[in-house]
């Protein structure tokens with residue numbers, strides 16, 4: 001896209017500027033691609049804790065600036081900002097214990113700094129929350145009105161509770177300073193640029209299957225998940241962020257795929273799409289692992305006409321070449 005086609009700040013000749021925290025991560029880097037494609041100028045703030053320079057190495061646009069920055073520190077000065085996407089946060093369950101304090105502060109101190117940046121520039125903000133705010137849900141599927149069931153002292157608490165705080169802080173800023181803040185509750189998403197060592201079930205199974213190792217099932221495999229392909233997820237995030245203030249400001253939206261399958265069934269799909277001799281091994285279920293997970297997406301679908309279009313099988317086929325490459329490179 002040429003600069004002439006870039007979205008302009010209404011009433012000015014200025015190209016819209018998006019700040020993306022966590023833009024070198026899995027979801028953040030796909031979001032950056034989407035914003036650049038639509039002509040935005042984009043500044044990424046990332047500490048490379050779980051992100052990688054390689055995730056943005058393909059970008060040739062002069063409209064992208066990447067700054068190594070930890071969002072627990074106040075943001076650098078910018079001349080103008082139109083929208084802040086706060087995507088920074090380690091999201092791998094492997095990190096919930098080893099990086100507990102960092103995660104808790106990224107979703108509290110880091111959210112504060114993202115909101116302050118938006119406030120300073122009278123910009124819109126989108127906060128990346130998570131289905132983990134629902135915890136081991138007592139309502140199924142989970143809708144935005146369900147208040148959740150999170151163990152505040154459990155091993156997942158530094159992530160789950162800090163995301164809940166992040167949302168609460170966003171609501172407080174929105175009310176006190178009359179800001180335009182939207183929150184996306186993201187459900188399990190997968191795709192290229194996901195870290196093979198991430199510890200979540202899709203990268204675990206793909207890595208094990210491609211190496212010919214047994215797939216590790218925690219518990220008896222009856223627990224369910226719903227997996228969203230990354231391009232669908234990014235379209236959902238953009239639908240929330242781009243909607244007019246009258247219909248989206250101050251609101252929260254689930255975004256994810258409603259195709260729910262058990263972990264046992266997922267192994268069948270993986271063994272079908274990867275050519276492998278892998279079998280299965282069983283290990284005890286980790287503490288506080290949610291038993292069921294499926295978003296109710298009726299709100300985002302009815303308001304923005306968004307729904308996922310990529311099936312699990314198609315998404316896996318698109319993801320496998322990336323994992324094959326990473327396993328060869330690493």
Ligand SMILES: NC(=O)c1ccc[n+]([C@@H]2O[C@H](COP(=O)([O-])OP(=O)(O)OC[C@H]3O[C@@H](n4cnc5c(N)ncnc54)[C@H](O)[C@@H]3O)[C@@H](O)[C@H]2O)c1
Nearest residue numbers: 022024025026027047048049050051070071088089130189
């Ligand atoms: N992928 C999913 O299925 C999923 C599900 C629910 C919510 N989310 C949320 O989406 C966002 C992105 O997740 P992801 O899967 O892309 O994870 P990721 O680990 O690939 O990306 C997170 C990025 O944030 C950066 N980061 C972490 N802490 C930081 C800090 N203090 N300062 C600056 N940068 C920091 C990391 O280096 C990384 O680039 C997170 O907020 C996560 O909680 C993701």
